[in-house]
Amino acid sequence: MESKLANLEQRTEFYRKKWLEEIARADLDALTNLPNRGAYDKRFNEEFKRWLRHPDPLCIAVIDVDHFKKINDKYGHSVGDKTLQIVAKTLRTSLRETDFLARYGGEEFVCLMINTDATNMLTPLEKLRKAVSSIPFKVKNDRLNITVSVGVTMLVATDNVHTAFDRADKALYEAKDAGRNRICYKK
Numbered sequence: 001m002e003s004k005l006a007n008l009e010q011r012t013e014f015y016r017k018k019w020l021e022e023i024a025r026a027d028l029d030a031l032t033n034l035p036n037r038g039a040y041d042k043r044f045n046e047e048f049k050r051w052l053r054h055p056d057p058l059c060i061a062v063i064d065v066d067h068f069k070k071i072n073d074k075y076g077h078s079v080g081d082k083t084l085q086i087v088a089k090t091l092r093t094s095l096r097e098t099d100f101l102a103r104y105g106g107e108e109f110v111c112l113m114i115n116t117d118a119t120n121m122l123t124p125l126e127k128l129r130k131a132v133s134s135i136p137f138k139v140k141n142d143r144l145n146i147t148v149s150v151g152v153t154m155l156v157a158t159d160n161v162h163t164a165f166d167r168a169d170k171a172l173y174e175a176k177d178a179g180r181n182r183i184c185y186k187k
């Protein structure tokens, strides 16, 4: 009887661990291993509620790889995938551990810069932009110059969970229109 109980406990623990692993996996993007869009939505909702109670400055940056389609078209999807993995790693290591970085979709990433305001968000983003443009990426003897454009905004009192992201996204399009490989801030 005792050994049956012990066996049952072991099996329960095994399935509990598997279940927890499954939950963690569901929040990760399989290609880059970064949190995925769903994980971002969850985290942003939590941060937004926290921000309503304690409005410490919070910035959202949307980061997009420039002319990514050309990389896919010229070198194939697997080189495109590898590029995304390297960019993701570079972005992650350029940011503070407290900043939340996710793959939003395709070649677009989003970063929640916790406790960061308009005066101190530019330095880390500039570091990140430079880090990506200095990746020594070579394919078939071609040196690939990978760059990112960034749109960033800070949450303001009139924001809801959608407006801040939309503003950062608009800033990103301004960065693209202005020639790419740059950061645009929108109030």
Ligand SMILES: Nc1nc2c(ncn2[C@@H]2O[C@H](COP(=O)(O)OP(=O)(O)OP(=O)(O)O)[C@@H](O)[C@H]2O)c(=O)[nH]1
Binding pocket: 031, 064, 065, 066, 067, 068, 069, 070, 072, 076, 077, 078, 079, 080, 081, 084, 105, 106, 107, 176, 180
């Ligand atoms: N290899 C690969 N390509 C992807 C993935 N997700 C999206 N893409 C490709 O990313 C490309 C994005 O192209 P566009 O939206 O035109 O953007 P872009 O070429 O980066 O141009 P700009 O953003 O204007 O600088 C599309 O060709 C998609 O097929 C992925 O997981 N892997």
